[in-house]
Structures are given as C-alpha cells and as structure tokens.
Amino acid sequence: MNRILSSLFISIATAMLIVVNAAAQTRLNHASGHSHSHSHTEKGDSTGIPKGIFVWNIDERFGTIRPTQPDTLMHLFQNTVYTEGRTGSYNTTGNLGSPRISRIYSGVQDAMMDNPFIFTRPYDAFLRRPGDFVFTNTRSPLTRITYHSAGNKTNGDDSFRAEFASNINRRAGIGFVVDYVYGRGFYTNQAQSSFGGSLYGSYRGDQYQMHAFYNGNHLKNVENGGLEDEAYITNPESFPTSYRPADMPVRLSGVRNRMNVHRLFLTHRYSVGFYEYTDSLGKVVHRTRPQSTTPPADTTALATGQHAPIDTTLIRRFVPVAGLIHTFRLDRNDRRFSSTQTNEAFFQNSFYTADNALDDTRYLSLQNTLALELQEGFRPWVKTGMRLFAKHELARFTLPDTQRADETTTFNYFTLGAQLLRRQARTLRYDVLGEMRTTGEDWGEFNLEGNIGLNFHLAADTLRFTAGGFVRNENPAFYYEHFHGRNAWWDKDLDKIFRFRLEGALAYRNAFLRIGLETVQNHVFFQETQTLTGTTPSLATMKYGVEVAQTSGNLRLLSATLGHRLAYGIFHWENEWTIQQSSDDKVLPLPLLNVWSNAYLKFKLAHVLDTELGADVRYFTNYYAPAYSPILGMYALQDANYRTKVGNYPWINAYVNFALKGVRFYLAYSHVNSSQGRYFLAPHYPTNQRVLRLGICWTFFN
Numbered sequence: 295m296n297r298i299l300s301s302l303f304i305s306i307a308t309a310m311l312i313v314v315n316a317a318a319q320t321r322l323n324h325a326s327g328h329s330h331s332h333s334h335t336e337k338g339d340s341t342g343i344p345k346g347i348f349v350w351n352i353d354e355r356f357g358t359i360r361p362t363q364p365d366t367l368m369h370l371f372q373n374t375v376y377t378e379g380r381t382g383s384y385n386t387t388g389n390l391g392s393p394r395i396s397r398i399y400s401g402v403q404d405a406m407m408d409n410p411f412i413f414t415r416p417y418d419a420f421l422r423r424p425g426d427f428v429f430t431n432t433r434s435p436l437t438r439i440t441y442h443s444a445g446n447k448t449n450g451d452d453s454f455r456a457e458f459a460s461n462i463n464r465r466a467g468i469g470f471v472v473d474y475v476y477g478r479g480f481y482t483n484q485a486q487s488s489f490g491g492s493l494y495g496s497y498r499g500d501q502y503q504m505h506a507f508y509n510g511n512h513l514k515n516v517e518n519g520g521l522e523d524e525a526y527i528t529n530p531e532s533f534p535t536s537y538r539p540a541d542m543p544v545r546l547s548g549v550r551n552r553m554n555v556h557r558l559f560l561t562h563r564y565s566v567g568f569y570e571y572t573d574s575l576g577k578v579v580h581r582t583r584p585q586s587t588t589p590p591a592d593t594t595a596l597a598t599g600q601h602a603p604i605d606t607t608l609i610r611r612f613v614p615v616a617g618l619i620h621t622f623r624l625d626r627n628d629r630r631f632s633s634t635q636t637n638e639a640f641f642q643n644s645f646y647t648a649d650n651a652l653d654d655t656r657y658l659s660l661q662n663t664l665a666l667e668l669q670e671g672f673r674p675w676v677k678t679g680m681r682l683f684a685k686h687e688l689a690r691f692t693l694p695d696t697q698r699a700d701e702t703t704t705f706n707y708f709t710l711g712a713q714l715l716r717r718q719a720r721t722l723r724y725d726v727l728g729e730m731r732t733t734g735e736d737w738g739e740f741n742l743e744g745n746i747g748l749n750f751h752l753a754a755d756t757l758r759f760t761a762g763g764f765v766r767n768e769n770p771a772f773y774y775e776h777f778h779g780r781n782a783w784w785d786k787d788l789d790k791i792f793r794f795r796l797e798g799a800l801a802y803r804n805a806f807l808r809i810g811l812e813t814v815q816n817h818v819f820f821q822e823t824q825t826l827t828g829t830t831p832s833l834a835t836m837k838y839g840v841e842v843a844q845t846s847g848n849l850r851l852l853s854a855t856l857g858h859r860l861a862y863g864i865f866h867w868e869n870e871w872t873i874q875q876s877s878d879d880k881v882l883p884l885p886l887l888n889v890w891s892n893a894y895l896k897f898k899l900a901h902v903l904d905t906e907l908g909a910d911v912r913y914f915t916n917y918y919a920p921a922y923s924p925i926l927g928m929y930a931l932q933d934a935n936y937r938t939k940v941g942n943y944p945w946i947n948a949y950v951n952f953a954l955k956g957v958r959f960y961l962a963y964s965h966v967n968s969s970q971g972r973y974f975l976a977p978h979y980p981t982n983q984r985v986l987r988l989g990i991c992w993t994f995f996n
Contacts, residue, residue: 520978
C-alpha cells in the first residue's frame with residue numbers, strides 16, 4: 295500500500311514539474327483570449343497585496359472548463375457543515391460525517407457505469423466527484439481556514455478545512471486542500487472520523503491545457519446498531535429513570551466500518567487553431583497561424599505609404615479549431631468491516647465461525663479516455679461542436695472467500711461514444727452524448743444523455759428553460775451481484791437495469807420550478823431482513839441481515855420542486871418544496887412532501903458588519919425510510935414485516951451569521967425544538983438534540 299501511495303505522489307509531482315516547465319517555456323500574452331478574469335475586484339488592499347481569484351470545475355470526461363463561484367458567500371455558511379445537506383434533504387444516522395442517503399430521488403445516485411465501488415455513495419458529503427473539484431487562478435497566494443465546532447470533547451464534533459492556492463505564473467496554478475471531520479457522537483458507539491487531502495495543479499495555455507490532482511481519504515465509522523428502544527426518544531416518561539443520549543442502550547459494540555479511497559486524475563488536451571485580432575467593436579481584422587505572435591501593422595499607415603507601426607489597439611485571442619484530449623483516472627479503494635465480538639444477538643447470519651470479523655474488499659480501476667474534438671464557433675457557420683471518444687477501463691475486485699483468502703475478479707471494458715454540443719449560443723444551448731460498451735461481460739450497456747437550454751428576455755429579466763434526461767441500459771454494479779462477508783454473502787446473476795428519465799426546469803428572477811419523470815425496469819436494491827427472537831416484536835431482541843433483491847416490473851417516479859426567494863426591506867424568506875410519488879413504495883419509498891424554509895433579517899452592524907439573523911426548518915411527511923445496515927455501511931429497504939416510519943417532525947435551527955471583509959463566522963443553535971418527538975432520520979437512529987454550534991472561515995491573501 296505504501297508503494298502505491300508513493301507512486302501516486304511521484305506521479306502528481308511529475309505532473310506539477312511538467313506544468314512548471316511548460317509554463318516557463320511559454321511566452322505569456324496579457325491580451326490573450328485565455329487570460330483569466332477574476333471573480334473579485336483586482337485591487338490591492340492597504341498592504342499593497344493584489345487580490346483576485348478565478349475558480350472553475352472541469353468536466354471529468356473531457357476536461358472542459360466550467361466557471362463556478364468562489365466559496366466566499368456568508369449566506370447559509372452555517373449550513374455547510376450539516377451532513378443532512380445545506381437544505382436538509384438527506385437522511386443520516388444522526389452524527390456529523392455519518393453515512394447519508396437523499397430523500398429526493400433523481401436517478402443520478404444509481405448510475406452503475408460511473409463508479410462500481412458503491413460503498414462511497416453514503417459519504418458523498420465528504421468524497422467529491424472529479425467534476426466537483428475546484429481549480430484556482432489567483433493573483434496572490436491564497437489561504438483559507440474553515441472551522442466548525444459543537445458540543446464538548448466528550449460528545450461534540452469538529453470539522454476543519456485548510457486550503458492553499460498559488461500561481462506559478464498567469465497560466466499555471468497549484469494548491470492543496472486538507473479536510474478533517476471528527477464526530478465523537480452524542481450517543482454510545484457513534485464516533486465517526488474522516489481525513490482527506492488533495493494536491494492539485496493546472497496549466498491553461500492557448501494550445502495546451504492540463505488539470506491534475508491526487509486525492510486520498512481515510513474514513514472510519516463506529517457502529518452502534520441503533521437504540522434498543524425508540525421509546526427513549528418518543529416516550530421517555532415510560533422509563534423510571536431519565537436517560538441522557540450517552541446513557542441510552544444501543545445494539546452493537548466493537549463494530550467498525552473503515553474505508554480508504556485514493557484517486558489520481560489527469561486530463562489534458564492539445565488544440566490546433568489560429569489567432570485572430572479584433573478591433574474595439576469586435577470586428578475581426580486579421581488572422582494568423584499559432585506560430586505567429588506579432589500583431590498586424592497599422593493598416594492606415596500602410597495605405598498612406600508611411601512606416602507601418604504595430605497596431606497595439608487590437609485585441610488578440612486564440613481560436614481553437616480541433617483538439618486531442620486524453621483523460622487518465624486511477625482509483626484504489628478498500629473497505630473493511632471489523633468486529634471484535636460475535637454480536638449474535640444482532641446479526642442474523644454468520645457465514646463463518648470466527649468470533650471476530652475482518653472482512654476486506656478492495657477495488658482497483660484504471661481508466662484511459664481518448665477523444666477527438668471539433669470546436670464550435672471557430673467560424674460563424676460552425677454552430678455545433680463534436681467529440682468522438684474511446685475509453686478503456688481495467689477493473690479489479692477482490693473479496694474474501696470461504697477460506698478467508700482472496701478471490702479476485704478482473705474486467706476489461708472498451709467503450710465508444712460521441713457527443714454533439716452547442717454552448718456558446720445566447721438563446722439555444724444543448725449537448726447530447728451517447729456511449730456503449732463493446733466488449734466484456736457488460737457488452738451492450740449503453741448510456742444516452744442530453745441537455746437543452748433556452749433563454750428568453752422577459753420584462754427586463756431572463757426566463758430560463760432547461761430540460762435534460764437520459765436512457766440507460768446497464769448491468770448492476772459488481773457488489774450488487776457479489777458480496778462476501780461474515781454476516782452477508784451472495785453471488786447472483788442479475789438482469790440489466792433499464793432507466794429513462796426526463797426533467798425540465800423553469801427559472802425566472804427569484805423563483806424556479808423543476809419537474810422530473812423517471813421509469814426503471816428491473817430496479818435493484820438492498821433489502822434488510824429481520825428475525826424475531828422473542829415472543830413480541832422488540833428492537834432489543836431483533837436480529838438483522840441484508841441481501842440484494844431485484845424487481846421485474848416497471849417502477850415509475852414523479853417529482854416536482856418549487857423554489858422561491860422573497861425580500862422586503864431587511865426581511866428575507868426562501869423556500870424549497872418538493873412533492874414526489876413512487877408507484878411502489880415497497881420497492882422505492884419516498885416522502886410525499888419535503889420542505890425547507892428559511893426566514894432571516896439581513897442588515898449591517900456599525901455600517902461594516904454584514905449580519906443575517908434567522909432560522910430555518912426542515913420537514914418531510916412520514917414514510918418507510920430505508921434503514922441503515924452496519925454490515926454494508928449502506929442503506930437498505932426495511933423488512934416488510936417489521937417496518938417503522940420516520941418523518942412528520944420539524945427540525946428547526948436558529949442562527950446569526952456575520953461577515954467582515956475576508957472573515958465569515960456564525961453562532962447556531964441546531965434542533966432548538968428538541969423535545970419529546972420522533973426525531974429520527976433513519977429508523978432507530980435519533981438525531982442529536984439541541985446543540986450550540988459555532989464556525990469561522992478566514993480567507994486571506996499572502
């Protein structure tokens with residue numbers, strides 16, 4: 295393992311050296327079309343330090359640059375630490391950094407071809423996709439420290455994040471990010487910790503561009519199996535003694551889930567094209583080959599026979615025509631379930647007789663994608679861009695077998711695809727992508743997806759309409775068909791899953807409406823099984839197992855989300871309401887209504903301190919939410935014979951949020967309405983009671 299990590303660090307260091315060398319050999323041109331506009335005003339402060347930063351994401355398949363916003367907003371800063379999400383739309387086991395699952399279904403989380411190592415899905419709050427990684431270009435070295443804290447050293451939680459970004463020159467930038475989350479847990483055996491670090495670099499030249507990063511994460515989750523009796527929360531008067539959260543009996547001890555996730559990512563492209571010079575009105579007056587960097591002569595002087603000086607008033611930019619793209623991705627992940635005790639009172643099955651379990655599964659993926667690109671807009675009549683691509687993936691899965699040895703399965707996938715896109719138009723934009731696996735056991739898998747956007751001017755504003763969707767025919771991910779462990783074991787041959795989704799959205803001013811329709815054929819899911827060991831149903835005597843299941847029918851889903859923001863003076867009110875319906879809640883249960891509402895006063899103190907004082911509420915109607923399975927570290931449908939509902943309870947958080955120049959800080963009182971009630975987001979796992987929280991984010995330029 296150490297050799298693998300060393301190789302990864304050497305690879306990323308080599309990529310950085312390539313960046314520096316390429317940057318040093320390239321003559322920079324301030325007027326180039328690839329010069330980076332900054333999201334902040336590019337002025338120095340009283341110390342004379344220039345400020346300004348431009349941030350962007352990239353498309354993880356082709357490395358296309360997508361500008362985004364820097365993390366400087368004070369609004370909802372207090373919500374960024376919650377595992378339930380900024381608007382509280384996720385179910386969790388209650389602790390900071392704990393595994394989660396979205397209550398709002400979109401089909402994106404179930405894509406099988408994307409990442410077969412499905413155990414990372416419940417940790418998407420901490421583990422981010424390559425397309426969510428943020429690259430930077432900054433005028434001065436930037437440092438940002440973010441810290442959140444709640445509770446005390448016994449049962450509180452802490453979250454720390456350190457970011458550093460700097461530029462080698464105008465085109466090349468490097469940086470690193472360190473993340474640490476430690477939730478000690480207010481209930482017994484609930485501690486969770488996550489530690490991650492990223493090192494990244496980018497180079498954005500006219501003809502050559504490169505983005506690379508290495509990301510490593512270690513996650514550890516202590517499992518308690520939930521409460522022995524939910525009445526400790528819902529009916530505490532039924533007990534002769536008052537119980538604190540730390541005193542409430544739980545089902546498990548000595549059980550942990552641990553995961554290591556490592557990723558090395560590199561995408562780069564080389565483009566051919568020409569330089570064009572435009573006047574102040576945008577009219578093209580001259581074009582040259584890339585080898586020529588000398589601006590054209592003053593045409594007026596040439597006409598009069600005078601000496602022709604260089605015309606410095608023209609704007610020069612590089613126009614790419616075609617390009618070659620290469621994307622490399624290496625994933626090295628492992629997950630371990632460990633137990634120092636048999637816990638026979640909790641686990642339904644035992645597939646080998648050892649008292650302690652040490653189930654380890656490993657995943658290795660090596661992907662290379664090559665693409666040929668024809669750029670849109672290099673001539674006025676070229677309205678659409680095109681990409682043709684081929685991808686090879688080697689995937690290796692390692693599971694324990696019955697003799698506690700290793701069983702390894704290796705796949706080789708070849709995928710061919712194409713994309714048509716139009717993104718530079720003002721009114722109509724679209725992109726359509728299709729791909730199909732052509733070899734291996736998954737031959738015939740395909741994915742067809744697309745998006746379209748229309749913008750209309752309406753009453754001094756813009757009405758935006760977007761629509762998108764996909765059609766997929768794909769095999770279930772490897773771990774749906776094969777899983778080996780002490781308390782769960784299966785090898786199955788499942789049918790392909792067919793999905794169709796169509797989604798549309800309208801946005802105007804401060805309101806939006808989004809509607810989605812999806813159908814799923816042969817839906818696959820994890821199913822919890824329970825065995826009653828006593829004479830009456832009781833959580834304290836119930837045994838649990840988990841297996842995989844698949845439907846043969848057609849599952850239909852419909853959802854609609856309405857969002858709106860109101861402002862009247864210093865008063866602000868924002869809402870998101872989601873209504874959704876599943877045709878079979880025994881296979882895919884969803885709450886009928888999910889609500890997030892936030893009301894606050896926004897004003898300045900002493901004319902310099904930006905302040906938001908308010909409260910938000912999260913609410914959803916009751917439903918048979920998926921249960922958390924410690925065996926998998928994932929969520930599974932509840933046993934149909936012993937189901938319990940969660941929901942129909944509001945969580946209210948009060949806060950005061952401040953911003954002063956480069957510093958943001960807050961005080962928040964989460965779950966202020968904590969009292970007798972069913973405050974469960976997952977069956978048998980209560981959320982934390984009222985907790986005082988604080989946080990600060992300090993951004994400064996060196």
